[in-house]
Amino acid sequence: MLPAYISHPDCLKHTMGEQHPESPERIGAINDMLLIKGLLDFMQPFDAPLASEKQLAQAHSLLHIHTMAALSPVDGSVQVDPDTSMNPHTYRAALRAAGAAVLAVDLVLGKGAGSAFCNVRPPGHHAEHNAAGGFCFFNNVAVGIRHALNVHGLERVALVDFDVHHGNGSEDILHGDERVLMCSIFEDKIYPFCGNQPRGPNMLNVALPARSGGDVMRAAVSAQWLPALERFRPQLIVVSAGFDGHRDDDMGNLGLVEADYAWLTKQIVAVAQRHCQGRIVSCLEGGYELSSLARSAAAHVKVLLGLDD
Numbered sequence: 688m689l690p691a692y693i694s695h696p697d698c699l700k701h702t703m704g705e706q707h708p709e710s711p712e713r714i715g716a717i718n719d720m721l722l723i724k725g726l727l728d729f730m731q732p733f734d735a736p737l738a739s740e741k742q743l744a745q746a747h748s749l750l751h752i753h754t755m756a757a758l759s760p761v762d763g764s765v766q767v768d769p770d771t772s773m774n775p776h777t778y779r780a781a782l783r784a785a786g787a788a789v790l791a792v793d794l795v796l797g798k799g800a801g802s803a804f805c806n807v808r809p810p811g812h813h814a815e816h817n818a819a820g821g822f823c824f825f826n827n828v829a830v831g832i833r834h835a836l837n838v839h840g841l842e843r844v845a846l847v848d849f850d851v852h853h854g855n856g857s858e859d860i861l862h863g864d865e866r867v868l869m870c871s872i873f874e875d876k877i878y879p880f881c882g883n884q885p886r887g888p889n890m891l892n893v894a895l896p897a898r899s900g901g902d903v904m905r906a907a908v909s910a911q912w913l914p915a916l917e918r919f920r921p922q923l924i925v926v927s928a929g930f931d932g933h934r935d936d937d938m939g940n941l942g943l944v945e946a947d948y949a950w951l952t953k954q955i956v957a958v959a960q961r962h963c964q965g966r967i968v969s970c971l972e973g974g975y976e977l978s979s980l981a982r983s984a985a986a987h988v989k990v991l992l993g994l995d996d
């Protein structure tokens with residue numbers, strides 16, 4: 688049962704301007720690196736479907752869904768926040784990115800794949816119940832998690848988010864939902880400037896100081912995430928896989944390297960093997976320096992595949 692690799696050409700058509708760091712080239716850089724390293728030989732490729740309105744509405748208000756559809760321009764671009772804009776292809780790409788998470792959940796819970804990696808954009812973890820922002824339109828992981836809970840009937844799903852930015856959108860949607868444990872590590876005092884005060888008892892937010900490096904991240908995950916995940920006994924682990932904490936990525940200053948992402952993934956895989964037959968759904972979030980993004984994502988996927996040594 689090979690892990691699933693989910694992507695779609697529509698994800699390359701959404702652009703927010705030539706200079707924007709959240710670029711279509713991110714998808715190709717990751718795909719090329721997985722190909723060169725031979726990792727795609729060990730994965731089943733799938734095209735991401737379009738998420739339905741009903742699936743999106745598990746995580747978003749109908750007002751938000753309809754607003755996004757209505758804003759979608761016929762040509763040119765429409766600004767959603769100072770850093771986030773839509774072109775004529777954005778809405779469809781956003782539906783594919785959320786649909787990838789839904790398909791990944793269906794495959795992993797339906798025994799079609801042991802785990803899944805979604806190489807999709809736009810990212811999602813800054814999209815709130817009722818708002819787009821921070822390069823995100825729909826919250827892909829939250830849509831996937833609610834699908835696992837509400838359609839597949841799971842009782843406990845863990846979300847782990849290691850993007851350098853706090854997943855404020857995921858917290859907005861999932862706080863207070865006791866079926867979910869969200870573990871987030873992020874750099875303190877950068878966008879979205881929140882997370883220090885968790886919004887519910889099911890939120891485990893760990894803010895790391897700038898320039899703290901991999902050892903501090905590993906110690907925080909070992910001391911805080913892992914015991915909480917053990918107690919929670921997840922039936923599925925969903926990952927917000929952002930690689931912008933890499934030392935070569937100037938979106939953040941955590942100073943992480945590929946080996947840190949491999950280590951983090953090993954911890955997640957170990958929890959998944961103990962509690963949920965290794966079921967992991969990983970969705971791309973941030974990571975903007977193409978070379979380190981591709982190398983870090985490959986290190987992450989290699990561990991997901993069980994090919995690390």
Ligand SMILES: [Zn+2]
Nearest residue numbers: 850852931973
């Ligand atoms: Zn980020």
